[in-house]
Amino acid sequence: MAYLSIEQVRKTYGSPRGPVHALKDIGLAVREGEFVSILGPSGCGKSTLLKCIAGLEPVSGGQIAVQGRPLKGPPEDMGIVFQRDVLLDWRTILDNVLITAEFAGLNRAAMRERAGQLLQRFGLGGFENRHPWELSGGMRQRAAICRALLCDPKLLLMDEPFGALDAMTRDDLNLELARIWQDTRKTVVFVTHGIAEAVFLSDRVVMMDRNPGRVVEVIDIDLPRPRHLALRETPEFGRYTAHIRHLFASLGVLKDDAS
Incomplete structure (x- = not known):
């Protein structure tokens, strides 16, 4: 049984111009002790999905369950880090x-x-x-x-926690977070728009696209742990980041250098 189960989740907001479909048919199973990053462009519903997992936003359809129990509010044994430190x-x-x-x-x-x-x-x-x-x-x-x-x-949710930091501080906190996960094996769902950050930290990367927010691919990251910053200079790491960039380019999210 998955520790965190997301089944056909939809989220729709009302507006004077009609409904806004933030999430469409999101399906994902996160194993206990797994580090999963949700990666995508601004406006693809990453943060909305995390708020739904945290029980801070109700879903419009589908179901989220933690340890087999449908979510009816913030789950027990959860920690959350927001974009701002608050x-x-x-x-x-x-x-x-x-x-x-x-x-x-x-x-x-x-x-x-x-x-x-x-x-x-x-x-x-x-x-x-x-x-x-x-x-x-x-x-x-x-x-x-x-x-x-x-x-x-047991469950740690992180919503672009390093997005506003300078590159050196971000690298330092990436390393510390990787060490914390290595020591404790918490179940982590980490929202980011940084491709290298997602690959460096994760067991799996969930790629999302927008209009409406949806999962387009889930990538298993088969890189050795513990991880050090030098890993980002290896051909294996480069292949993962290149694959993600090419897929986002095919969706019109990024420009492909080869085009």
Whole structure:
């Protein structure tokens, strides 16, 4: 049985000009402990699909189930990282991370040690008592990831969490996320528009197109783990990224260099 099952999911929004079909007949089964990236252009429904998986948006048709149980709201044992860090500026970084424990009804004092360990691992040791406005964008997003990981969720949803960061910070966080997954084998659904990022992180890449949002291909990524940035320079890695680029070019999403 799949850990996460998405069966013929549709999502339609109403508008004064008529219905907007954001998702059409999305089908996907994610195994427990698998890292799956959802890759596609802006407007293809990637974030909408993630919100449906998170129970933040109702589906218009079809069904989403976690461990065989149909979704009726946010699933238990889930952590989520949004495009923006959404930290609370009036709380310290430590208190922002601990807010997850508060929402879960857990003892703050008992979770402080884990919060400190996570902050240390993500390069934020010594910044526990700083406020978000004192940190760079990359540091804020690291804190947001710590917050999502605090209660050790089985399912981790990430909505373009590195999209607004500079290339070096993005590479650093890609490496750390790959290490976290290697250590914990969480089930991860990761939304991105970065082809190399999707290939580097994933066991499978789900390619989507728009108007309406739909799955056009699912690619198994057979590359060795643990992964290091040098992997991106190998012919095997290049073949995956070239295949994805060519497919998107055939859909009119990208220009093909060969054309």
